[in-house]
Amino acid sequence: MKESFVNIQNLTLKYQQKAVLKDLNWVINAGENYVLFGESGGGKTSLAKIIAGLQNGIGEVKINFDTNSYLPSEALFVESWYQFKNLEGVANFYYQQRYTCQQAKDTLTIHAELVYYGKEKGLNFDAVEPILNALNFSSFASSQLIELSSGEHKKLQLVKALWLKPQLLIIDQPYTGLDVASRKYLNILLDEVSKEGVQLILISNDSEYPNAINRFAELQNGQINVSDSKETSTISTVQILKEIPDFLKESPAYSSSDIVKMVNINISYGEKQVLKNINWEVKAGEKWLLQGHNGSGKSTLLSLINGDHPQSYANELYLFGNRRGSGESIWDIKQHIGLISPEFHWYFDANSTVWQSIASGFYDTIGLFQKLPYTKSQQVDELVEYFGLTSSKNELLSTLPLGKQRLVLLARTIIKNPELLILDEPCQGLDQQQTRQFNHFIDELCSNGMTLIYVGHFESQLPNCLEKRILLENGEIKAVEILNTKTRHCEVRSNFCTVLFK
Structure with missing residues (x-):
């Protein structure tokens, strides 16, 4: 019997004495690409961080990377927000600084950030150009990180992840801040890396996702419910709308x-x-x-x-x-x-x-x-x-x-x-x-x-x-x-x- 790609057994996570994940079991087989969804605060991001080794929980999480693959044996977690620092290595920015930063070069440019990342990961810089072009991001090469909007920061995160092509790619809120065209081309890029062997977990409550997605996992009450369709969601859509104060x-x-x-x-x-x-x-x-x-x-x-x-x-x-x-x-x-x-x-x-x-x-x-x-x-x-x-x-x-x-x-x-x-x-x-x-x-x-x-x-x-x-x-x-x-x-x-x- 072929070994599963990701195997999670009896995973528990508590926060301030409240159980967020409760003896959770989840098996992800080779070739399965998931959308992970559920109510806000249900533990989706925490679960993703535990899988990627960025957070600890009680239980067993095992990833069986393919040692024969040319793709990096890595589980990469892309956060919903991009955290960056200035040239001195600190991140104590203030809100208005984005509009006054032209007077001083406080942060790296996108080009410099990508050069640094490429050297760190041993990547071919020529391979990033098609990704930049697809996401309409090439013209931002000389922009400082602090100048970027939330959608542009999301693009930078996605460019780096798609350039690396890890064996497991987990993206928290992949479409946040992206315009219509960028969402379309992101899905095309995700389909392409999936064909190369990258397995996907997209944390999203949105109704759009790439064609490569073939499984859905809803996190509810600390447990995972897996299905072939998002239509089987058990989240109630009935809500009493209150009168405003x-x-x-x-x-x-x-x-x-x-x-x-x-x-x-x-x-x-x-x-x-x-x-x-x-x-x-x-x-x-x-x-x-x-x-x-x-x-x-x-x-x-x-x-x-x-x-x-x-x-x-x-x-x-x-x-x-x-x-x-x-x-x-x-x-x-x-x-x-x-x-x-x-x-x-x-x-x-x-x-x-x-x-x-x-x-x-x-x-x-x-x-x-x-x-x-x-x-x-x-x-x-x-x-x-x-x-x-x-x-x-x-x-x-x-x-x-x-x-x-x-x-x-x-x-x-x-x-x-x-x-x-x-x-x-x-x-x-x-x-x-x-x-x-x-x-x-x-x-x-x-x-x-x-x-x-x-x-x-x-x-x-x-x-x-x-x-x-x-x-x-x-x-x-x-x-x-x-x-x-x-x-x-x-x-x-x-x-x-x-x-x-x-």
Whole structure:
């Protein structure tokens, strides 16, 4: 009888006396490629790290690598987030540093990072070029790591993994931050390495995956349920959608009917122009969908609105009725805005408690440095309860699963009922139920008159309230259009793919 490739027997993992994995058994045979899915916080990432030898559990985990294969006898785990350091080997970056880093070369370029990785792993550099081209990443060679968006960081992780081609490749949230075209070509690349002998475990609740996937494993209550189809999921889709807290049912107190006005905005880093002649207006109460391929300029555009980009002073930019640079501070701008983005999550102080993290949204600080008055404390408690975080409210943010961390920061984003809500890929890390609850929440908020700018690559994760769309391509506005709410998903998908695959 042929030996299995991965054999897990009686694996148990406890966290703070709570059993996450309970005498788990899982056998992966040669040629089996899995999607591992389940509710957020169920232990998927921990299980993957144990298989890759990055975390310890109680039980037996054995990988029988093929010693006759030319592929490395390695189980590579690709994290959902990319962790990088500066040239001095530390990672104490701050959020706005991404937009001011051109003044000093703080981190490696992508090219230098790949050269270092190739030498470390003994790889042929010529072999990485087709991967870079397929993921539309070649033009980023001279970009510093700190300049990259979350989707671009994900691409760098994927490029390195596909270049190495280990015998076992485990990817946590492979499609996070990737545009439509990049997801398509990633699946093609994963199919290709699978044919060469790489076995896959993709941790994902998404509905798309490569053709090579032939098995599905759902992690539920510490146990693995294996099937040939994801349709047999035992996760309940029934969820009671709560009524939003009363203090968020009031319309925001608008200081101006003009939220954002951009006139011929241009942003350049040296010879590289990131935004070109952008003209865009956002009126109070409007709900915008902002889309574009990875590297199209979305994050830079949002950084101008949020007051984080120093080049805003050199452009004709109006925020909340005032021209940028007319005497207002960055904090004057931020008091009008609630923001969530993958990059903000990266740099947030994970050593604050859940309660403190949400409360800090009143003051736009990374951490809570003053005692809240009674009314504000009550509002924090209401949001803690609404998002199902009551049992975790005194725990450190860093101890929570990624999905719950994101819910905490989403609660922080809307705690002050801001005039403008900026949601950049807000559902990253959320499971299907959490995504549904959050989008219901956004729809309810926006029905009360809140202004919204929403960035999302997955049509299935968009709220229903979106009314208009602005599409960027290579730093320019490709399209501005009204969305038909009844047929919106179909129209957006069609138009977006036409642009990307022309």
